[in-house]
Amino acid sequence: MSCVGVLALALLLDALFGEPDWLWKRLPHPAVLMGRAIGWLERGFNEGDGRFMAGAIGVTVLSALAGLIGWIIPHLPFGGLWEILMVAVLLAQKSLAQHVQAVADALRQSTDEGRQAVAMIVGRDTDGMEDDAIARSAIESAAENFSDGVIAPAFWFLVAGLPGMMVYKMINTADSMIGYRNKRYEQFGKFAARVDDVMNWVPARLTAVIMLGASRRWDAWRLIRRDAPLHRSPNAGWPEAAMAATLNVALSGPRAYDGEMREFPWVNGEGARNIGAKEVDQAVDMLWSAWLVGLGVLILCAIVT
Incomplete structure (x- = not known):
């Protein structure tokens, strides 16, 4: 089966089943394994x-290993089936939509519940957020993670x-864990952050x-440009x-990280x-x-080709 066909089936599987708790309570998710490898490094x-x-060599080696595993899977018995399943697992459409929807549902209950829900998907301070800041955070997370978690892979x-x-998932996981500009990660995670920037440019x-x-x-x-x-x-x-632009809302703007308010421009x-x-x-x-x-x-491309 062509890559286009595999991807289309994987997108449908992810949309239907997402990330079932019963499975990932028994087996480690591939993204979790990648995170453990980055943590060990x-x-x-x-x-x-x-x-x-050290960070550059380490991330390169882990990415090469991830790519090797990705090459082996389609060559296993029933490799085509395993490939479709792995691609579906590495996409995050349904789980992203569920996490963002949970913020909307929580906001309808109370501001405090909205803060708890949005804290699950963003890294900024949420304790003092009001409803508008909670909503902005959830919408921003939806947009960025749709790019990183669905379109880019x-x-x-x-x-x-x-x-x-x-390879992309390993680099992106590394960036999310060590790609920060602070004393601890500035040097060690710089390579992962720069490669992640390159790999996400087109997506x-x-x-x-x-x-x-x-x-x-x-x-x-x-407006987007x-x-x-x-x-x-x-x-x-x-x-x-x-x-x-498409929702006609203002995003970004001031927000707090680690107790420090930062003045970001409005989008x-x-x-x-x-x-x-x-x-x-x-x-x-x-x-x-x-x-x-x-x-x-994708379906149109599959039909044409």
């Missing part, structure tokens, strides 16, 4: 001089098969185009600006700022609309 080698080189699967997808912009296609608001491209560069990340600003600053559960619902709808557009393109 960091604990053992993030010390002394030469931290950048799908893109790299189409480019380089399961090995490419596995981030592709995500913005897919969202435009899903909303049919092609006029919003001007204007606001995407405002983001501190060279890539995350594109899906975030696309979500902000689509002219959009609505007094937002809540309804706008989070709309973001979830956008996730599924964009997913459907992507799936439709």
Whole structure:
């Protein structure tokens, strides 16, 4: 089966079943195993001089091992089936939509419950958040994780098969764990962060185009091009600006990390700022609309080819 066909089936499997608790309570999720490997690497080698080189070599070796596993799986008995299942496992559409929807549902109960729900999906301080900040955080997480967790792994699967997808997931996991600009990770995680930026360059912009296609608001491209560069990340600003423009909400802006308030610029600053559960619902709808557009393109390509 072609890569396009495998990916289409995997997207459908993920949308239907997501990440079943009964399975991952008995077996370690591949992303969890990747996280454990990165944690072991960091604990053992993030010390002394030469931290950048240690991090670069370590992440390269782990990525090569991930790619090797990705090459082996399709060559196993019933390899085509295992490949479809692995691709489905490495996509995160349904689980992302569920986590974001949980924030909207919690917000309808109380602000405190909304804070608890959004704390599950963002790394910023949530204790003092009001409803509008909770909603913004959930929508931003929806946009960025749709790019990182769905479009980017799908893109790299189409480019380089399961090995490419596995390498991307290892790099992205490393970036999420050690790619921070602080005293502990600045040098050790710099390589992972830079490679992650490179690997997400095309998928981030592709995500913005897919969202435009899903909303049919092609006029919003001007706003996206204007606001995407405002983001501190060279890539995350594109899906975030696309979500902000298509929903007509203002995202980003001031927020707190580790007790320190940081003044980030607004994305689509002219959009609505007094937002809540309804706008989070709309973001979830956008996730599924964009997913459907992507799936439709894949099916069309499979038919044509």
